[in-house]
Amino acid sequence: MAMQQGGILVFSEDPGVIGELLTVGRELGGQAGTGVTVVASGEDAGERAEEARARGADGVLLVHAEAPVQNGVEADVEVLREAIRTATPKVILLGATSVGLELAARVAQEIGVPCASDCMSLRIDADGGLEVERRVYGGRFIVRQVISGTPKIATVQPKRFAMAEKINNDLSCDVTEITVKIGTPRVHLVSVSERARSQVDITKADVIIAAGRGIKRIEDLEMMEKLANLLEGVVAGSRPLTGDVDWLPVDRRIGLSGQTVKPNLYIACGISGQIEHIVGIKDSRTVVAINNDPKAPIHMESDYSIIGDLYEIVPALIAACERTHTQ
Amino acid sequence: MNILVCIKFIVDPNQLQADEATGKPDFQRASYRINNWDEQAIEAALQLAAQHGGKVVAISLIKTPPPKELILTALAMGLDSVYLVKDEAGLAADAFRIASVLAAAAGTIAERESIDGWDVVLCGEASVDDYNGQVGPRLGTALDLPIITYATRLDLSGNRLTADRAVEERLETVETDLPALITVGMEINDPRRPTVIQIMGAGGKPTVELDISELNGFDGSVFSAEASIRDIEIAAQPSIRKQQVVEGDSPAEIVEELLNRLGAAGEVAF
Numbered sequence: 001m002a003m004q005q006g007g008i009l010v011f012s013e014d015p016g017v018i019g020e021l022l023t024v025g026r027e028l029g030g031q032a033g034t035g036v037t038v039v040a041s042g043e044d045a046g047e048r049a050e051e052a053r054a055r056g057a058d059g060v061l062l063v064h065a066e067a068p069v070q071n072g073v074e075a076d077v078e079v080l081r082e083a084i085r086t087a088t089p090k091v092i093l094l095g096a097t098s099v100g101l102e103l104a105a106r107v108a109q110e111i112g113v114p115c116a117s118d119c120m121s122l123r124i125d126a127d128g129g130l131e132v133e134r135r136v137y138g139g140r141f142i143v144r145q146v147i148s149g150t151p152k153i154a155t156v157q158p159k160r161f162a163m164a165e166k167i168n169n170d171l172s173c174d175v176t177e178i179t180v181k182i183g184t185p186r187v188h189l190v191s192v193s194e195r196a197r198s199q200v201d202i203t204k205a206d207v208i209i210a211a212g213r214g215i216k217r218i219e220d221l222e223m224m225e226k227l228a229n230l231l232e233g234v235v236a237g238s239r240p241l242t243g244d245v246d247w248l249p250v251d252r253r254i255g256l257s258g259q260t261v262k263p264n265l266y267i268a269c270g271i272s273g274q275i276e277h278i279v280g281i282k283d284s285r286t287v288v289a290i291n292n293d294p295k296a297p298i299h300m301e302s303d304y305s306i307i308g309d310l311y312e313i314v315p316a317l318i319a320a321c322e323r324t325h326t327q
Numbered sequence: 328m329n330i331l332v333c334i335k336f337i338v339d340p341n342q343l344q345a346d347e348a349t350g351k352p353d354f355q356r357a358s359y360r361i362n363n364w365d366e367q368a369i370e371a372a373l374q375l376a377a378q379h380g381g382k383v384v385a386i387s388l389i390k391t392p393p394p395k396e397l398i399l400t401a402l403a404m405g406l407d408s409v410y411l412v413k414d415e416a417g418l419a420a421d422a423f424r425i426a427s428v429l430a431a432a433a434g435t436i437a438e439r440e441s442i443d444g445w446d447v448v449l450c451g452e453a454s455v456d457d458y459n460g461q462v463g464p465r466l467g468t469a470l471d472l473p474i475i476t477y478a479t480r481l482d483l484s485g486n487r488l489t490a491d492r493a494v495e496e497r498l499e500t501v502e503t504d505l506p507a508l509i510t511v512g513m514e515i516n517d518p519r520r521p522t523v524i525q526i527m528g529a530g531g532k533p534t535v536e537l538d539i540s541e542l543n544g545f546d547g548s549v550f551s552a553e554a555s556i557r558d559i560e561i562a563a564q565p566s567i568r569k570q571q572v573v574e575g576d577s578p579a580e581i582v583e584e585l586l587n588r589l590g591a592a593g594e595v596a597f
Binding site: 105113139140147194299308 | 458
């Protein structure tokens with residue numbers, strides 16, 4: 001059967017994100033009266049194709065990539081370019097992951113069209129435009145934009161949408177196989193290592209003790225752990241502590257480049273409150289800030305501010321919690 | 328070695344307030360700054376130039392003139408010159424157009440500087456106002472350069488650039504030959520902070536203004552009116568925070584007061 005043209009094309013390097021994009025894609029497809037095609041590529045392309053079919057994709061582009069060496073985003077650019085050529089989509093959805101943002105930008109530039117980054121809502125408007133909402137100025141403002149022209153490219157905020165549910169009936173799903181010959185990359189991958197991960201899912205934590213640049217030494221995180229244990233919470237951190245120095249595993253990072261959390265109580269210790277971080281704590285019920293700089297933006301984003309030295313306040317907080325526990 | 332750094336003068340999101348009547352951003356009262364990660368790009372460029380020699384030139388595409396002090400700050404960090412490409416009509420309205428204009432400007436500036444081309448083009452990974460994260464990779468595409476995004480370390484040996492990069496939950500080491508385009512984030516360095524005296528003294532360095540119409544080989548009419556992205560509405564997300572300062576004569580007292588308030592509000596049961 002011929003590949004359906006002019007529909008919605010979904011691409012992500014991350015299988016979980018593909019599931020989320022299918023949710024968005026099926027919604028948009030319903031509004032636009034078109035189907036959703038998922039690009040299944042990578043070593044597990046077959047599994048991805050099956051997964052996409054089960055989650056309600058109307059079509060799958062099953063990619064056989066012939067690559068000379070292990071390849072990174074340059075191969076993804078080539079695969080996506082070929083997928084677009086084959087499917088001639090009206091709308092292209094990618095995940096707003098680090099890789100997804102780069103990939104969308106590169107492909108959109110090749111085609112000569114704009115692209116909306118990190119969208120939190122998407123719909124097809126009456127004129128067939130793609131209307132999106134995005135966070136700007138560090139999440140202080142939401143902008144509503146409309147993309148016109150063809151194709152319309154958008155990256156979708158990860159974890160904003162649930163994965164499309166498995167339908168598991170015999171819905172028809174066109175599988176089109178394409179072979180993409182990948183060129184020799186210009187940027188060579190020398191080595192890859194997984195960053196340390198923790199066993200803790202901070203997005204599910206009820207209490208979070210967050211550490212920032214105000215923490216002077218890695219040993220001082222013990223104090224944070226102690227407080228977290230007393231409050232039955234977890235320790236997380238801002239980007240400086242999870243990247244600049246690797247004092248905390250990267251999956252404990254809160255913010256634009258990390259996780260969005262929604263605890264009942266969030267205590268920011270030595271965090272200045274840069275926009276990068278604040279975006280990730282908006283859904284917290286109560287925010288407490290401990291920072292010795294009265295001008296730190298975190299105080300504007302807190303319910304209760306303590307303008308003081310965290311090396312005095314945190315031990316006092318630990319002592320108070322210990323007293324309560326022994327009573 | 329010649330390095331071009333792309334910088335953006337932005338409204339500081341930390342200082343930007345909503346107009347109470349309209350809920351829209353109040354740009355009149357806002358202060359401006361050099362985009363955070365562009366400062367890191369400048370610093371990375373200066374460090375490369377310090378080791379390998381060469382010129383470091385910054386380019387900024389502007390609709391209205393940025394505060395003079397910010398240009399002087401950039402120069403005082405150690406840039407050789409700053410080029411301001413003026414787009415008063417707002418032609419470069421989206422990231423596709425911005426990257427296309429910057430690509431044309433890169434060639435024009437190289438010619439004005441009497442150099443063959445740029446060995447390294449550096450960008451911040453995103454600007455913290457729009458947070459598109461597109462211009463760097465788009466510019467690399469427009470200039471047909473190898474692209475290394477999210478670099479956390481750069482090491483140059485001859486013509487071979489090695490970079491560490493942080494992507495999702497991986498750390499990669501990658502290599503490429505120059506010329507190349509690199510984007511950097513906050514991990515790569517701590518940008519130098521010029522003193523007031525250095526900033527005042529930077530007035531002698533060249534700031535060159537170019538109009539978008541003066542760029543070689545650039546024709547604004549190639550931008551399709553059809554393929555566009557335009558704003559319909561911008562609205563504040565009001566702060567839901569109480570913004571109460573908790574005080575006391577000692578850390579113990581402050582903490583007690585905090586626990587009282589948390590308990591009283593029923594927010595946390597201790």
